Amino acid sequence: MAENFDGVDSGMFGDALDTLGFDGSMTGLQTVWPGIKFHGRALVVRMIVGTPGTFAADEIGLGRILAAASAGDVIVIDAGGAPISVWGELAALDAQRIGVAGLIADAAIRDADIMTDLGFPTLTRHITPTAGKTRLKLDSINEGPVMAGGVTVQPGDFIFADDSGAVVCPQAMVEDTLAEVRKIKEKESEFKKYLAQGLPYLEAAKQLGARQM
Numbered sequence: 001m002a003e004n005f006d007g008v009d010s011g012m013f014g015d016a017l018d019t020l021g022f023d024g025s026m027t028g029l030q031t032v033w034p035g036i037k038f039h040g041r042a043l044v045v046r047m048i049v050g051t052p053g054t055f056a057a058d059e060i061g062l063g064r065i066l067a068a069a070s071a072g073d074v075i076v077i078d079a080g081g082a083p084i085s086v087w088g089e090l091a092a093l094d095a096q097r098i099g100v101a102g103l104i105a106d107a108a109i110r111d112a113d114i115m116t117d118l119g120f121p122t123l124t125r126h127i128t129p130t131a132g133k134t135r136l137k138l139d140s141i142n143e144g145p146v147m148a149g150g151v152t153v154q155p156g157d158f159i160f161a162d163d164s165g166a167v168v169c170p171q172a173m174v175e176d177t178l179a180e181v182r183k184i185k186e187k188e189s190e191f192k193k194y195l196a197q198g199l200p201y202l203e204a205a206k207q208l209g210a211r212q213m
Contacts, residue, residue: 005039005160008185013160013167016180024168026149028081029123031163032109033116036123039160040074040101042153042168044146046139047079047086047107053134061138062091068141071099074159078146079107083126084135092120104159104166106148107132123149123166 014025045065048055069075075095077086087103089111095103096118108126109115115122142155151168153159158169158177169177187208194204 005037007189008160008181010160010162010164010167012181012184012188013169013177015184016177017167017169017173019180020173020176022170022173024151024170026104026123026151026166026168029104029106029125029149029165030127032112032122032124032127033119034163036102036121037162038074038102038121039158040072042076042155042157042159043069043073043142044144044153044155045075045077045141046143046146047077047082047132048137048139049079049082049084050135050137055134055137057133059137060086060132062087064138065141066091066094066098069095069098069100072101073098074101074104074161076104076146076148076153076159077107078148078153079105079136080147081106081125082136083108083128084130085110085128085132086136087122087124089114089118092118092122096120102159102161104148104161106146107136121161123161125149 017024086105086107087109092115102121105124108128109124110129112127145152145154153168156171158174160167191204194207
């Protein structure tokens with residue numbers, strides 16, 4: 001997507017989607033390192049969770065996930081929020097080689113310090129050294145919706161993420177959402193100009209014909 005997202009944040013996307021009647025804001029996820037900002041189409045992955053020794057070590061299927069990924073994808077992994085690692089240094093290195101835009105894990109990741117050094121953008125529910133091998137089994141890749149951060153994500157949905165969190169935009173709503181984001185960005189820029197001039201919040205909003213922004 002060639003859209004310029006300078007000055008755009010996840011809150012603008014959340015507001016735009018609210019205007020269009022869709023709540024796409026994920027909750028309960030944390031950034032691994034500060035300063036992240038990424039976007040792309042969703043490659044959705046579902047994992048089955050077990051106890052240690054439930055599955056063979058290779059059934060976690062990270063190699064298969066990475067083989068299915070393309071440059072610009074945001075990998076979204078649904079492991080039901082389990083505090084079990086689905087991702088670490090080696091997967092991040094190969095994802096960067098491919099050009100994956102980022103990772104959203106409704107599960108856990110590990111090697112957080114190394115992933116920070118790599119600068120691989122990640123949102124996750126947990127950070128833990130607990131291994132996914134023998135505890136997780138790859139169920140599906142892009143074979144239907146998954147749940148991440150309390151939001152349903154379909155294959156190919158548009159994801160925008162930053163330090164405040166991630167927002168999911170259904171494919172059919174992308175153009176309308178982007179149009180609303182542009183309007184919000186313009187209004188907020190005007191609002192900040194009024195604030196910089198010394199106007200109180202309510203007066204600045206009034207100048208824009210609103211009660212608040």
